[in-house]
Amino acid sequence: MTATDLPMPGLALVPRTDEKQTAKDFKTDQEVRWCPGCGDYAILAAVQGFLPELGLRKENIVFVSGIGCSSRFPYYMDTYGVHSIHGRAPAIATGIAITRPDLSVWVVTGDGDALSIGGNHLIHALRRNVNLKILLFNNRIYGLTKGQYSPTSETGKVTKSTPLGSLDYSFNPVSIALGAEASFVARTVDSDRKHLTETLRRAAAHEGTALVEILQNCNIFNDGAWEPLKDAGTSDDFLIRLVDGEQVRFGKDRDKVVVRGDDGHLAVADADAVDESRIIVFDSHAADPGLAFALSRLAHVHSLQDTAIGVFRDVQRPSYDRLVREQVAGVREAREGDLAALLRGKDTWTVS
Amino acid sequence: MTATDLPMPGLALVPRTDEKQTAKDFKTDQEVRWCPGCGDYAILAAVQGFLPELGLRKENIVFVSGIGCSSRFPYYMDTYGVHSIHGRAPAIATGIAITRPDLSVWVVTGDGDALSIGGNHLIHALRRNVNLKILLFNNRIYGLTKGQYSPTSETGKVTKSTPLGSLDYSFNPVSIALGAEASFVARTVDSDRKHLTETLRRAAAHEGTALVEILQNCNIFNDGAWEPLKDAGTSDDFLIRLVDGEQVRFGKDRDKVVVRGDDGHLAVADADAVDESRIIVFDSHAADPGLAFALSRLAHVHSLQDTAIGVFRDVQRPSYDRLVREQVAGVREAREGDLAALLRGKDTWTVS
Amino acid sequence: MLGGQWSRPVAPVDEEVKVSTQTKSVVPLGRVVIRFAGDSGDGMQLTGDRFTSETAGLGNDLSTLPDFPAEIRAPAGTLAGVSAFQLQFADHDIMTPGDRPDVLVAMNPAALKANIGDLRAGCDLIINTDEFTKRNLEKVGFTSNPLEDGSLDAFAVHDMALTSMTVEALSGFDISKKDAERAKNMFALGLLCWLYSRPTEGTIDYLEAKFSKKPEILAANIAAFEAGWSYGETTEAFSVRYEVKPAPMKSGTYRNITGNPALAYGLIAASQQSGLPLFLGSYPITPASDILHELSKHKNFGVITFQAEDEIAGIGAALGASYAGSLGVTTTSGPGVALKSETIGLAVSLELPLIIVDVQRGGPSTGLPTKTEQADLLQAMFGRNGEAPVPIVAPRSPGDCFDAAVEAARIAVTYRTPVFLLSDGYLANGSEPWQIPELDSLPEIDPNFATGPNREDGSFWPYLRDEETLARPWAIPGTPGLEHRIGGLEKAEGSGNISYDPDNHDRMVRLRQAKVDAIARSIPPLEVEDPSDDARVLVLGWGSTYGPIGAACRNVRSQGLPVAQAHLRHLNPFPANTGEILRQYDRVIIPEMNLGQLALLIRGKFLVDAIGYNTVRGLPFTSEELSTTITDVIGSL
């Protein structure tokens, strides 16, 4: 289905245009300065290809980014845009979203920008549920600074700053987002245009903060980081596609399923070795994030085996910015501010 | 059991003393400047009462704090101590722990210090699993700045900065810690000396970052925040005590249990209305944090109904600082550094 | 006979001054300095506030100085727990809360110990003897009881069992002993209101509002207040009472105001004048938090207050709001400014309006959170990477925080630039009578949003500058056709596209500086106050030292010595005539509550051999120390 059929509470107050838009309308005259072959190109194309379907007025769209290769994104979008500073895009975008319900606000960030220096702003944006769509380009590396490991790099990663291999345990962006009370969390892949677009659609529709982790390839400093999930030969067996209302089932022959074991934990099992009733039927709208969290834990950090993609969680919760506006509006309805009265205050005296 | 019976990998390299210690040994000459009745007093007493049991040399213990009422803690402990700046204690303590395996490093922080300004350092310390014991005094308020709401305050909280009620959704410290790859997460209560001490014991024993959320009462700005969990009348029905190897069961008459529903989600149920096999048997050592996370979600933000306390997760994972030291040691064994050789480098020429 | 029939005193401002009909003789005074001191729990701040309101209502000129510990409630009876409130009121205009109290109200030994050093011989000491127990005396290191060992002989001691008298007065009420004892500050207030012939209606009204839900407590507090009043009236403890006539003031309507609310009101006024919704992104910190608290009460002006996760998010959100067309403001104190540095640099590069309020406190680091200081000036000037000039405005008094805030907004909006507003702990919590401004006296502030293309070819360049102000166009999202991208990388002049061109960078660095320098054209010249008009010494100040410096200059002049005073409200850029003025004097003295920060800027820019007078004690200057310095310098000529 397309955005226009889908109810879009996240865009309820953003003015639409009647003019027909195409991807071209969102391209700028700036030459794109990513390395040839960078996964960012595919994401840019997908976003530019998807936006026309929303039919929003271009001037009511804002892209805000931090610093990093991925954060150059706004320069290539013919909308309003801010290329801010490292890690702070969610904070800046929060100020925009709170004050301007008529804008569709997108944040573009990287695994370092969002999860290293920007971690605090990210988790607080998710907690508050500010109406932002956050696209996290995860290439498991610091690209712009020429290849140091990032918080999503697998332990043991050899990089410029870790010649003998990195030692820290990596973040799972979906897990931490769920732990931070996110109302919408998804994961998709740069090279899967269809899945990426579908995911953007769901994110755009959502009211509140939508975090979309996009597995992106940095062919210069971390080439093939996600290959097992992309390679036609392996992806079916490695990748779990979450689909609402369907059993969590994958594998070339759809013979692998995710079940809830006796101990209460989730496990991947051989479909015909388990009782149907134990197979998890996926529901991104479940109030309890427990199951989504458990699904995010299946992925193997190194082999990438059993990595789930799709919308993990998509629940309705009033966005922070709406609550702010409603609180202010409520007060103003009751009584508009009177500056003269404010300045006078209660106890005054007059000298004549 | 006492610390001495318990294996303590977290303290493996910290020198012990043979002298008998008492709580008094850990008191300083500084007058304690918390408000009369503050929950912090109970926690201070519990910590001073517990430490002698570890039998560590006093000079090998360090308390590091940020800023807040809770963060005054180090001044009252006759060990080494740093009262640092707001939110940064985990970062500073990380530098201490990495370089000094012979120290027992404790971080004392508040809900604002740790989860608001300090959120990023906290989640990264947990991810890395640095050998720190973090005591998070959660009073759901900013005490030292005289009562603004905090990230753990319940939505709708009326404070100096939110006269009409706060609008943001609150963090669940246990959930976010689990989302941040924590290897040890616990929750306890300031007024329950026994449970608090038992929890400190488990934390001290753990190798890596141990996060202990302590529900603390601020009788000046948020009095009674945790009352339902403390009040003899209600606590049995509100509080879920997690005990390894036992069913998750609570209630005055132990008639309430936590079960796994058909949809795969956890739920609180009437014990004799459910089939035994569905009742969750708790295991803090489970490799998969999924279940611990689900248990952390049971708590009702406002009523506090079904709030679990105890050690949610306690799994073995090499601490970051140990890995760092091992990596360095490995290199040095192979080849000690030779400064002259380093400075010469490869291509030199001589002028005579 | 306490609690007996009660004749409520009538305010002197009333037609015929009835006060003189009272049984005790009334001595007129020109000015009085009172300091209330007690335990954090004794409600001294409230007592001071109430006395201040009554005094303001009487039309005296006044100035106040609260002084409380960083702890919420340090242990009772300890020096650390002492909380004090000082005010000076007079029948003429005054500029400071006074150097040394004429009357000290000491509710316990700690309060006496902490303040006795500031007392001059002969001053009145009102002491609550109930608290002078052996234990309390020892707590603060009194080896003997000062009430008995003669160590107070130099003072006029009025010792009284304040607590027990209060409890006795309230014996008839059905309230706890604790509540009865708590009311002792009302007893003290009543006594001082009697002593200085203050009206009482205000306090009664205040109590009625405060305890409307607790009638017993209300009645008790009123009774305690009245008991204190009649204690003065009926006992022999005080032979005379005093009165201080109203001060002649410019005609107009006045109120008493503290700096933080005044600053908050200024921001709201600027929002109204500019039509820009006010957005505050802030993280609580002493002594700035009250601005957040105040603004959060005024949603009816469309004000949005956002308590962020940290200082960086606070300013980030404010900058985002500015980008989107609001008046973005962030409030903090020194440590918070340090954290905001990087984002301030971004704001300089983006050239967007933004107000950064720094309510300075004692530093470095956490320092002295509840004390005042002026040591963030150079941080405001230079605390960012690269050449990143930011205008700086500093208020001179609590009431002036209002005007300074409006001025900061005018500069920020007109010149599309972040602006520092440097208040401090003394201005934030101190108060003074404030003439309520006429709305039509407020400056217009024109956001002048870009609405269309700014180039022949119909395109829009976000960095094409206004020739007069050098400001760039402010095109907010939602404006059709003006879609553009801006960021922190260096931008090509005009187009704003990323540019690594060496000459362009040099040009842009100079343009950003030139824009800030150009602000000087829009600000009033530096004014000098020199009645004699033949002063050879100029005292140059900035910020909250205005009062003490002014008072000191008066003292010096009253000794027949000419001295000139000039006070900088704009610290970057300086008023255009600053250098010219400085060169007119043989000596320039710059008193600052830091180690000489303005002095460095003045010397470096104008090569004037300015002398600094610097103390960094967390307290405002006394006019006494300044007078001495000035006199010495004049003498040295």
Place this chain on the structure above:
Amino acid sequence: MLGGQWSRPVAPVDEEVKVSTQTKSVVPLGRVVIRFAGDSGDGMQLTGDRFTSETAGLGNDLSTLPDFPAEIRAPAGTLAGVSAFQLQFADHDIMTPGDRPDVLVAMNPAALKANIGDLRAGCDLIINTDEFTKRNLEKVGFTSNPLEDGSLDAFAVHDMALTSMTVEALSGFDISKKDAERAKNMFALGLLCWLYSRPTEGTIDYLEAKFSKKPEILAANIAAFEAGWSYGETTEAFSVRYEVKPAPMKSGTYRNITGNPALAYGLIAASQQSGLPLFLGSYPITPASDILHELSKHKNFGVITFQAEDEIAGIGAALGASYAGSLGVTTTSGPGVALKSETIGLAVSLELPLIIVDVQRGGPSTGLPTKTEQADLLQAMFGRNGEAPVPIVAPRSPGDCFDAAVEAARIAVTYRTPVFLLSDGYLANGSEPWQIPELDSLPEIDPNFATGPNREDGSFWPYLRDEETLARPWAIPGTPGLEHRIGGLEKAEGSGNISYDPDNHDRMVRLRQAKVDAIARSIPPLEVEDPSDDARVLVLGWGSTYGPIGAACRNVRSQGLPVAQAHLRHLNPFPANTGEILRQYDRVIIPEMNLGQLALLIRGKFLVDAIGYNTVRGLPFTSEELSTTITDVIGSL
């Protein structure tokens, strides 16, 4: 005949200089400036590095300047993608990479376009014609082909089909066309090695090491390199070749070194000299990242490198490590310093050793990440709340980064204070020959840990200062009996307990300042270089401008005009004799790559009317522009 039989040239440094036996005549030169320019993908940095090594090996004096874009790999053939490497080498000592190239190697039209502005008439242009396609020309806005339209007539153009010749030369190898084309930089390198009689062993060895696992690629690259060499030797393209004799240098062992590694080595040396383990807490940022990379390679010295989640955690961990007894260091660039400001203030308050390395880049904000600048000086001086003095040390050349790092460590450890080490992008990536220091020439650094009580009564006071240095005792955890608590709140002098006492605060503020001022006693006096000894103009500099200023002064003197040069390595405090020296001259010129930051400090402190020469172009000064300025000033006297 390319790829034909091959006689490897022998390095002139070898006993009998065989080079002269070659078929073409060899012209001796005093100095040459070469600039290699091409696409980011063309390997120009590598080519320059190799040529530099060979040149260093020959014993020439040299200085290099890499210049590359902020993007990893901007689109091929675009101006944004141009990467260049310039070096000057000479038979005498030189101080800069040269103002303008004598030879420009342009691998494509973009490289020509980007650099042509810097060329002086008559210089040699080596151009790869293969890339001069219509499309590539248009890409960079050439409307006609400069190779044909005569626009290059002023230069000695050597156009050659570098790519196709390389591909042809490698036709015999079993490698992809892409790999063959990639080798064109080796062809160019070979050609230039021939042209300037550089030895080739080093490059061959280098390639053998680099491609040890890819024999085919190795062989191909060597072949390309040799093909380039013989192209020069055998074709008519070049009628002569040049040679530059070794420069006379102080006897000793030398190597070529860039600033970042030199700085890293200095830190390791300081760690060894002090016996303090080195702990680096850092977050990657251009142009400082390479220090992190370098140090992470030297774990065998016990060095621990911690890549933190952000700059604040980086310095926080470093401070924690210092507290626990390591030599704590954090490395960053301007934006990172802004973020570290608050923690630096804490370090000032805790009085612990800490080194903050700021490799300055173009600002404000993100600015010009890969360009050089000196605009963080005032941030380093004042970028913190409150009075928080921090010593500042700045290296003057790539090799000097080593000594400056050792000196910063000495100050930090001896005085228990954070210290700024201000490098910049030019020093970080530029290189020069460096005389390898004798280990025993390195200063001793004594941590002098507290081991026992420091008071009669057997107690320990963490803020009881050393009378000479005013440093406090450094008692690290694990020391029995010295358990103590420190923090960011103001501390009582001596005991270090929390104190809100006004006079104590004033005293502590002055003590912290006095401690930093006291460092001046331990640093060498400012030295002046003035051969004539009768100069009336002094050029005062700091940091990386040493080279250009020195070269300029030489030019000026060579014109018979006396001029004095002094260069500050310590910017806080200044050497004790600074004021005295400044006052000896009629004019003081202060050239800075900022808008006059040192000038402000000098003027403010010494009231000397110093003139600034300021350009902020992201590039080092040319000695040309400085010479002109100096000559003008001298003329104006």
